Amino acid sequence: MSLIVWDETYSVNNPEIDDQHKTWIDITNELHDALMNADLKRLTETAEKDLTEMRDYTRYHFMAEEAFMQAADYPDFPAHKQIHDKFYIHIKDMCTDIEEGKLVLTTDIMKTLKKWLQNHILTEDRKFREFRVA
Numbered sequence: 001m002s003l004i005v006w007d008e009t010y011s012v013n014n015p016e017i018d019d020q021h022k023t024w025i026d027i028t029n030e031l032h033d034a035l036m037n038a039d040l041k042r043l044t045e046t047a048e049k050d051l052t053e054m055r056d057y058t059r060y061h062f063m064a065e066e067a068f069m070q071a072a073d074y075p076d077f078p079a080h081k082q083i084h085d086k087f088y089i090h091i092k093d094m095c096t097d098i099e100e101g102k103l104v105l106t107t108d109i110m111k112t113l114k115k116w117l118q119n120h121i122l123t124e125d126r127k128f129r130e131f132r133v134a
């Protein structure tokens, strides 16, 4: 069962960003499936691969979304970028800790990621849904 299911309540009125959020959610669901299905021996390897994919996609998505916000003169861009930067550092540190064997992926970590993603899209990202690039 998927951890997060995208529906219209997640839409930010921008097809390109909506598609990126769908991919971001897919990667999160894959990470969750890996945790649920991998045996202990393979868990670290699978978590490392999927979390690295999530880290890289998060960076790609944040850069694209930030370019849109700047082009659309979104007034809350600086505050939104700060939230992005903080989360990206968190994901990057998690990747490093898993690679170095200091962290093991758990359902609590997945719950935190799910909560952050849902909260960010539904509250922060949706604030720019009325903005367009002139």
Ligand code: FEO
Residues within 6 Å of the ligand: 021, 061, 062, 065, 080, 084, 120, 121, 124, 125
């Ligand atoms: Fe879609 Fe602000 O991340």
